[in-house]
Amino acid sequence: MRIDRVDLRIVRLPLVRPFRTSSSWKDHLDHILVRVEGDGAEGWGECASPSDPYYCPETTETCWHILKDFLVPAVIGRDWTTIEEVVANYRAVKGNRFARAGLEMACWDMLARSKGSPLHAMLGGTRGEILSGVSLGIEESVEALLEQVDRYLEEGYRRIKLKIAPGWDVDVVRRVRERHPSALLQVDANSAYTLDDLPTMQALDDFDLLLIEQPLAHDDIIDHARLQAELKTPVCLDESIHSADDARKAIELGACRVINIKVSRVGGLLEAKRVHDVCQARGIPVWCGGMHEFGIGRAANVAISSLPGFSLPGDVSGSDKYYAVDVVDPPILAHRGAIGMFDGPGLGVAPIVDRIEARALRTLSLQARR
Ligand code: SMG
Ligand code: MG
Numbered sequence: 001m002r003i004d005r006v007d008l009r010i011v012r013l014p015l016v017r018p019f020r021t022s023s024s025w026k027d028h029l030d031h032i033l034v035r036v037e038g039d040g041a042e043g044w045g046e047c048a049s050p051s052d053p054y055y056c057p058e059t060t061e062t063c064w065h066i067l068k069d070f071l072v073p074a075v076i077g078r079d080w081t082t083i084e085e086v087v088a089n090y091r092a093v094k095g096n097r098f099a100r101a102g103l104e105m106a107c108w109d110m111l112a113r114s115k116g117s118p119l120h121a122m123l124g125g126t127r128g129e130i131l132s133g134v135s136l137g138i139e140e141s142v143e144a145l146l147e148q149v150d151r152y153l154e155e156g157y158r159r160i161k162l163k164i165a166p167g168w169d170v171d172v173v174r175r176v177r178e179r180h181p182s183a184l185l186q187v188d189a190n191s192a193y194t195l196d197d198l199p200t201m202q203a204l205d206d207f208d209l210l211l212i213e214q215p216l217a218h219d220d221i222i223d224h225a226r227l228q229a230e231l232k233t234p235v236c237l238d239e240s241i242h243s244a245d246d247a248r249k250a251i252e253l254g255a256c257r258v259i260n261i262k263v264s265r266v267g268g269l270l271e272a273k274r275v276h277d278v279c280q281a282r283g284i285p286v287w288c289g290g291m292h293e294f295g296i297g298r299a300a301n302v303a304i305s306s307l308p309g310f311s312l313p314g315d316v317s318g319s320d321k322y323y324a325v326d327v328v329d330p331p332i333l334a335h336r337g338a339i340g341m342f343d344g345p346g347l348g349v350a351p352i353v354d355r356i357e358a359r360a361l362r363t364l365s366l367q368a369r370r
Pocket of ligand 1: 238
């Protein structure tokens with residue numbers, strides 16, 4: 001395969017409801033859509049980086065810079081036959097994994113489409129459908145949150161994740177648990193606590209939570225190991241895991257008993273699969289996290305979630321939880337808390353190009369020198 005042209009677009013979609021975590025608030029998302037073309041084929045990818053550096057160090061603007069000045073120039077005009085070969089062209093680029101994931105996803109889509117194979121099959125997926133959970137942000141009041149919890153459980157979503165932060169934790173979780181004694185429930189702190197908050201974490205141990213996600217610093221695994229040793233509830237790492245090697249080290253240290261795999265956080269589908277394999281070999285369950293992906297990134301999340309180790313419901317919900325209109329056809333929707341695999345070639349959903357163009361804030365086309 002050869003990529004002769006790459007189109008980058010920053011596309012804005014408004015959220016149907018603002019989303020607040022311990023570290024950020026948003027009412028729209030700006031994601032970079034990557035289109036690659038060459039050899040009569042095309043592929044699409046999505047860079048799901050937040051615009052601000054509050055979840056991780058990357059932003060939409062850093063992704064744009066890294067794609068435009070380093071990643072795209074490294075792959076354009078070069079021949080490749082496997083994803084390993086195409087990513088080897090930019091192996092000198094450190095970090096910047098959200099940026100890498102957007103381009104890599106487009107290459108997977110291009111490769112899978114050119115072979116007429118669905119992405120989930122190319123990745124080695126074994127599930128025909130995935131179980132879907134929802135992530136619920138911090139609300140103005142507990143009553144407003146309970147309304148959201150009721151609504152999504154009624155829609156059939158298989159588990160609820162609550163965002164927590166100091167001042168919005170034990171009492172909130174208690175109210176949700178009292179109302180829904182048997183719901184699958186978990187919490188995500190987005191790094192809002194320290195080891196000094198051990199009593200709060202231990203209080204959360206009483207609510208039969210599936211897991212506590214990233215309670216401590218975004219770049220820590222040492223203190224998480226100390227915390228895990230004090231808790232019955234499994235600690236799940238999100239922000240701290242950027243690679244299969246990070247996952248191995250965290251597991252060996254006892255820093256977590258579950259891992260959240262995000263395609264964008266680990267730099268793409270290839271590394272996501274490697275994280276999955278490391279976890280599976282060590283008996284660590286994984287689930288697919290989300291970054292409010294538009295339909296392209298969401299389709300990739302559905303595909304990777306078909307691997308056998310994704311045994312817990314993920315944050316891959318229907319796109320209607322976030323967006324009134326999406327950028328792909330068909331829209332990705334959950335039915336009674338499950339999403340079926342797309343069996344068309346590649347990602348299996350068609351980008352709606354005129355809608356993407358209409359919503360693009362910035363566009364750049366890069367071409368191979370002839
Ligand atoms: O895609 O449904 C989604 C969002 C899930 O809560 C979600 N993601 O830390 O896991 C997480 C957050 C990160 C995004 S908010 C900055
Ligand atoms: Mg998280």
